[in-house]
Amino acid sequence: MDGHVDTTAPLTIGEVIRRTGVPASALHFYERKGLVFSGRDGYNQRIYARHMLRRISLIIIGKRLGIPLSDLGALFAELPANREPTHEDWQRMSRSWHRQLQERRRILENLERELTGCIGCGCLSMKACALLNPDDELQQEGPGPVRLQRRPTA
Amino acid sequence: MDGHVDTTAPLTIGEVIRRTGVPASALHFYERKGLVFSGRDGYNQRIYARHMLRRISLIIIGKRLGIPLSDLGALFAELPANREPTHEDWQRMSRSWHRQLQERRRILENLERELTGCIGCGCLSMKACALLNPDDELQQEGPGPVRLQRRPTA
DNA sequence: TGTTGACCTCAACCTTGGTTGAGCCAATAA
DNA sequence: TTATTGGCTCAACCAAGGTTGAGGTCAACA
Numbered sequence: 001m002d003g004h005v006d007t008t009a010p011l012t013i014g015e016v017i018r019r020t021g022v023p024a025s026a027l028h029f030y031e032r033k034g035l036v037f038s039g040r041d042g043y044n045q046r047i048y049a050r051h052m053l054r055r056i057s058l059i060i061i062g063k064r065l066g067i068p069l070s071d072l073g074a075l076f077a078e079l080p081a082n083r084e085p086t087h088e089d090w091q092r093m094s095r096s097w098h099r100q101l102q103e104r105r106r107i108l109e110n111l112e113r114e115l116t117g118c119i120g121c122g123c124l125s126m127k128a129c130a131l132l133n134p135d136d137e138l139q140q141e142g143p144g145p146v147r148l149q150r151r152p153t154a
Numbered sequence: 155m156d157g158h159v160d161t162t163a164p165l166t167i168g169e170v171i172r173r174t175g176v177p178a179s180a181l182h183f184y185e186r187k188g189l190v191f192s193g194r195d196g197y198n199q200r201i202y203a204r205h206m207l208r209r210i211s212l213i214i215i216g217k218r219l220g221i222p223l224s225d226l227g228a229l230f231a232e233l234p235a236n237r238e239p240t241h242e243d244w245q246r247m248s249r250s251w252h253r254q255l256q257e258r259r260r261i262l263e264n265l266e267r268e269l270t271g272c273i274g275c276g277c278l279s280m281k282a283c284a285l286l287n288p289d290d291e292l293q294q295e296g297p298g299p300v301r302l303q304r305r306p307t308a
Numbered sequence: 309t310g311t312t313g314a315c316c317t318c319a320a321c322c323t324t325g326g327t328t329g330a331g332c333c334a335a336t337a338a
Numbered sequence: 339t340t341a342t343t344g345g346c347t348c349a350a351c352c353a354a355g356g357t358t359g360a361g362g363t364c365a366a367c368a
Contacts, residue, residue: 014314024315025357033355043364045315064265066220069355101266108262111218112255168344178345179327187325197334199345223325 010039010047020056027056035059035073037081051084058097065101075100164193164201174210181210189213189227191235205238212251219255229254 013024022030027046030036036055038046055076062072078093079085085093167178176184181200184190190209192200209230216226232247233239239247 012314023357026355028317029356043315045364061265061269063355065262098270101269105262105266108219108259111215112259115215115255116252166344177327180325182347183326197345199334217325 008050010049011053013038013046013048016048016053016056019053020060022056022060030056030059030069033069033073035069035076049084054085054090055079065104067100067104071100162204164203165207167192167200167202170202170207170210173207174214176210176214184210184213184223187223187227189223189230203238208239208244209233219258221254221258225254 011019013027016022016027017024027036031038036048036052036059038048038052041047058075059069059072062069075093075097078096079089165173167181170176170181171178181190185192190202190206190213192202192206195201212229213223213226216223229247229251232250233243
């Protein structure tokens with residue numbers, strides 16, 4: 001009954017593609033970028049450890065959240081490269097991930113709240129709104145037009 | 155007292171740069187993309203209507219929210235091209251903008267909440283988590299590994 | 309004995325969002 | 339009168355995140 005799917009065997013790239021929906025070109029690309037890695041079989045074909053599926057899933061989610069691959073790479077650097085990650089390994093990485101998402105969302109929400117304030121005040125105007133006020137009044141108060149660009153970047 | 159800053163005169167590109175912090179190369183680029191426009195003076199130099207500053211500010215904010223320039227362009231298409239936008243014009247555009255931001259944030263929050271659920275369950279595991287489950291159990295229930303990619307994209 | 313399918317490499321190309329640099333023009337300041 | 343300043347155009351380049359295509363290898367099927 002359970003014999004026809006081995007849940008410990010490594011995967012071919014074709015299986016990884018079918019399971020994740022990520023095309024070979026992207027898997028190769030992620031490998032070049034150091035986000036995933038694979039071994040080779042006797043015919044020089046990639047074999048993937050099953051826990052690579054988790055990395056790939058996180059890449060998919062991360063992409064949809066707009067997280068650059070380099071950030072994901074930094075996150076994955078917390079995972080062991082030479083053995084299957086343990087429960088604790090994943091959890092540790094998860095906490096970093098979660099902190100990063102929270103920080104990111106905080107910035108986005110601040111920005112959106114400020115802008116919503118501007119919309120709420122009925123103006124969306126340079127005259128009365130700090131977020132949208134890189135000139136006019138501000139100009140008379142100092143050198144400072146570049147308010148928008150001094151904030152931390154999302 | 156108020157004589158030395160004319161608040162109705164058009165702006166040179168240098169003034170726009172000083173007030174927004176956006177370099178000429180980017181302003182040229184936005185113009186090529188149809189996001190902003192300018193007239194020319196007698197020497198073929200750009201002159202900007204003051205309301206272009208609002209567009210530019212929205213571009214800056216939009217960029218930080220990760221909104222593609224093409225989306226901003228679609229938003230700006232609601233504004234009149236041949237005259238200065240009225241209060242009502244800006245408000246109408248603001249409502250579109252706000253709806254779009256809300257939708258975007260909703261998607262991001264759902265995604266993050268799902269992922270946080272996975273983290274909360276202590277697993278971040280393919281075994282028990284729908285978000286991170288493009289294989290294993292699911293595979294035995296149908297064709298379905300590509301769950302992650304079937305959801306609406308952020 | 310094909311030929312089909314799965315996989316490989318490498319180079320070229322694509323889109324987005326710009327920047328950099330060369331070469332030119334016009335107004336102004338020393 | 340010659341910089342210097344401020345602007346212009348156009349082409350080339352960059353990084354990220356890939357895709358596409360050419361050309362090759364291997365195993366398995368008819």
